[in-house]
Amino acid sequence: MFIHWGLYSIPAGVWNGEQITGYSEQIKGHAKIPTEDYRQLAAQFDPINWDADAVALLAKQAGMKSIVLTAKHHDGFCLFDSKHTTFDVVDATPYHKDIVKELAEASKRHNLKFGVYFSLIDWDYEGALPFESVNNSDAIPALHHQYNLNQIEELLTNYGDISEIWFDMGSPTYEQSKEMAALVKKLQPDCMISGRIWNDQGDFVVMGDNKQPDFKMGVPWQTPASMFNETWSYRSWQERGNVEDKVAEKINDLLKVVSTGGNYLLNIGPKGDGTVIPFEKQVLTEMGEWLEKNGES
Ligand code: JFZ
Numbered sequence: 001m002f003i004h005w006g007l008y009s010i011p012a013g014v015w016n017g018e019q020i021t022g023y024s025e026q027i028k029g030h031a032k033i034p035t036e037d038y039r040q041l042a043a044q045f046d047p048i049n050w051d052a053d054a055v056a057l058l059a060k061q062a063g064m065k066s067i068v069l070t071a072k073h074h075d076g077f078c079l080f081d082s083k084h085t086t087f088d089v090v091d092a093t094p095y096h097k098d099i100v101k102e103l104a105e106a107s108k109r110h111n112l113k114f115g116v117y118f119s120l121i122d123w124d125y126e127g128a129l130p131f132e133s134v135n136n137s138d139a140i141p142a143l144h145h146q147y148n149l150n151q152i153e154e155l156l157t158n159y160g161d162i163s164e165i166w167f168d169m170g171s172p173t174y175e176q177s178k179e180m181a182a183l184v185k186k187l188q189p190d191c192m193i194s195g196r197i198w199n200d201q202g203d204f205v206v207m208g209d210n211k212q213p214d215f216k217m218g219v220p221w222q223t224p225a226s227m228f229n230e231t232w233s234y235r236s237w238q239e240r241g242n243v244e245d246k247v248a249e250k251i252n253d254l255l256k257v258v259s260t261g262g263n264y265l266l267n268i269g270p271k272g273d274g275t276v277i278p279f280e281k282q283v284l285t286e287m288g289e290w291l292e293k294n295g296e297s
Helices: 023-029 034-045 052-061 099-111 140-155 174-187 243-259 279-292
Strands: 065-072 113-119 164-168 221-225 264-269
Touching: 023 140, 052 065, 052 099, 052 279, 065 099, 065 164, 099 113, 113 140, 140 174, 221 243, 243 264, 243 279, 264 279
Parallel strands: 065 113, 113 164, 221 264
Antiparallel strands: none
């Protein structure tokens, strides 16, 4: 189970009354929201319907074996208590609790592996590149790189075993990728590193959204899969179609990926208040029932 959840789940694809296209988890970039305005969302983040155990149980029921949560996405907001920023769930929100910790512990209780998504671009951190320039740079600024190292250390020290660290985006140099990989391996030798650490420093290749390789891969690989292609995090105006079609589509994808040697990471996008949307819950539950009947789960 992949989970895209954060402050962006509150506007849910709408800004100033307008539907914003592009991935909703990137609304700050797509709607060009100034940092001071975006930061205000933290005051509204109080997910009363968030239940880490229920989410872990849902993953279990769906036949899943691990959970990967967006500990930090491109907006820079941290779902964990970081000493290196106040823009995190414990310091900046009325919720005050460490969500990475809650889900790490719930995953452990339900015998699931737990991993974290960690963005290498950061639209909040002052020493990082602004979102206009993320695509045409050949290094992460030194300050930002150090900040990333500090947070990687926190994530791999404070939450027990981390099964995978899902680095994403950004443009580290070869040296920077190597340094991050070495730190991960020093702290947790068994933690798998996503290929989006770049520069050939990952342990597994990440395919594009819902994509599979069309030849046999000689290395471990994973297909991250969004429910609706257009967004990973919750979007209030998403057309969802019917559950039965989605279940068929996703079982088909799961089988294609797994039967060709890949690992399938199916995403959900809870609402800002922590609710897992009924459509996604239903899809996962029915996939689990199908696996129970037809496969080994
Ligand atoms: C990245 C993020 O930018 C996005 O918001 C989401 O978190 C997703 C899981 O990862 O988006 C990508 C990055 C690479 C590809 C597709 C989406 N790709 O290589 O096809």
